[in-house]
Amino acid sequence: MAVEIRFCRRCGTPTEQHIPDMEDRLRPCCPNCGYIDYVNPINVVGTIPVWDEGGPDERILLCRRNIEPRKGYWTLPAGFLELGETLGEGAARETREEAGARVELLGLFSAIDVVHVGQVHVLFRARLLDLDLEAGPETIENGLFTIDEIPWDELAFRTVRRGLELWVEDHRSGSYAVHTEAVG
Amino acid sequence: MAVEIRFCRRCGTPTEQHIPDMEDRLRPCCPNCGYIDYVNPINVVGTIPVWDEGGPDERILLCRRNIEPRKGYWTLPAGFLELGETLGEGAARETREEAGARVELLGLFSAIDVVHVGQVHVLFRARLLDLDLEAGPETIENGLFTIDEIPWDELAFRTVRRGLELWVEDHRSGSYAVHTEAVG
Numbered sequence: 001m002a003v004e005i006r007f008c009r010r011c012g013t014p015t016e017q018h019i020p021d022m023e024d025r026l027r028p029c030c031p032n033c034g035y036i037d038y039v040n041p042i043n044v045v046g047t048i049p050v051w052d053e054g055g056p057d058e059r060i061l062l063c064r065r066n067i068e069p070r071k072g073y074w075t076l077p078a079g080f081l082e083l084g085e086t087l088g089e090g091a092a093r094e095t096r097e098e099a100g101a102r103v104e105l106l107g108l109f110s111a112i113d114v115v116h117v118g119q120v121h122v123l124f125r126a127r128l129l130d131l132d133l134e135a136g137p138e139t140i141e142n143g144l145f146t147i148d149e150i151p152w153d154e155l156a157f158r159t160v161r162r163g164l165e166l167w168v169e170d171h172r173s174g175s176y177a178v179h180t181e182a183v184g
Numbered sequence: 185m186a187v188e189i190r191f192c193r194r195c196g197t198p199t200e201q202h203i204p205d206m207e208d209r210l211r212p213c214c215p216n217c218g219y220i221d222y223v224n225p226i227n228v229v230g231t232i233p234v235w236d237e238g239g240p241d242e243r244i245l246l247c248r249r250n251i252e253p254r255k256g257y258w259t260l261p262a263g264f265l266e267l268g269e270t271l272g273e274g275a276a277r278e279t280r281e282e283a284g285a286r287v288e289l290l291g292l293f294s295a296i297d298v299v300h301v302g303q304v305h306v307l308f309r310a311r312l313l314d315l316d317l318e319a320g321p322e323t324i325e326n327g328l329f330t331i332d333e334i335p336w337d338e339l340a341f342r343t344v345r346r347g348l349e350l351w352v353e354d355h356r357s358g359s360y361a362v363h364t365e366a367v368g
Contacts, residue, residue, distance in 0.1 A: 003193065022251075025266070113270035
């Protein structure tokens with residue numbers, strides 16, 4: 001979203017900032033072919049993958065990032081939703097790609113607006129089906145943490161922190177809600 | 185999303201289809217400046233605005249569309265999420281723009297994947313604060329319907345139908361869940 005849109009993607013003509021008919025805001029418009037280059041928030045989808053939830057060996061899977069931004073910090077497996085998949089399919093795909101993990105989705109858990117970067121972060125609760133994990137190219141290593149071991153000071157993003165905070169709260173209360181909120 | 189991407193939006197150079205580093209799918213890439221033109225699903229946000237919910241004058245607000253597609257059919261107020269706003273802010277804005285209605289949001293209700301058009305439709309339950317409504321330019325007329333009057337055969341989109349079906353079911357059961365599903 002940070003890119004400055006100067007040319008029409010469809011015909012290559014320099015765009016002009018206009019307010020399209022029936023709208024109220026400036027958009028890059030093509031004076032040649034009429035294409036309007038809409039830029040909208042995008043969805044980041046991921047999971048909170050848990051092994052043996054409620055059991056004696058309960059652990060949360062986190063991935064240590066192998067890419068910038070925040071390389072070396074811990075994150076939940078997540079990434080951009082792609083065309084051709086549902087929110088849940090994207091969340092499961094990212095979990096597979098980043099952690100090599102297979103999960104069963106247990107339901108939508110949170111949708112956190114990250115307005116200043118034009119993103120919505122959507123997390124699903126998930127059950128790890130096995131511990132046969134393998135860090136993908138974007139991950140330095142996988143880690144399995146008890147609630148008391150969560151590396152709060154080494155988390156990559158505020159949305160990851162917030163997602164985990166909400167999960168721990170709900171987990172302790174014994175029931176999971178669906179959370180919507182914004183982080184600044 | 186239907187547009188064919190032929191030129192770099194940043195520098196105007198013809199793009200080429202490549203698989204970027206660490207990725208697994210073709211994207212339009214600029215051979216000159218390196219810009220990758222990602223196209224991702226976008227969010228449509230709206231409300232299910234209800235007057236006097238649970239009371240004797242209970243009514244659901246629908247808007248008759250003044251624009252294509254599905255001009256003349258009834259819809260819930262909804263539209264594309266914009267940069268600079270949260271899901272809830274976008275849903276309330278669309279409700280104001282299309283119906284002239286002021287609402288209090290009561291919580292996330294559904295996130296329906298519409299995979300074949302690259303959209304996620306997100307609905308919030310909402311309380312109409314007054315009946316001082318005014319159809320916006322995209323709306324022919326507003327309508328207030330009891331549950332028994334919902335014009336099921338004149339609804340604009342399958343996601344609107346599905347959102348209303350889920351709402352009616354939950355309403356009758358006495359408690360609202362958050363729904364995620366896909367429509368074909």
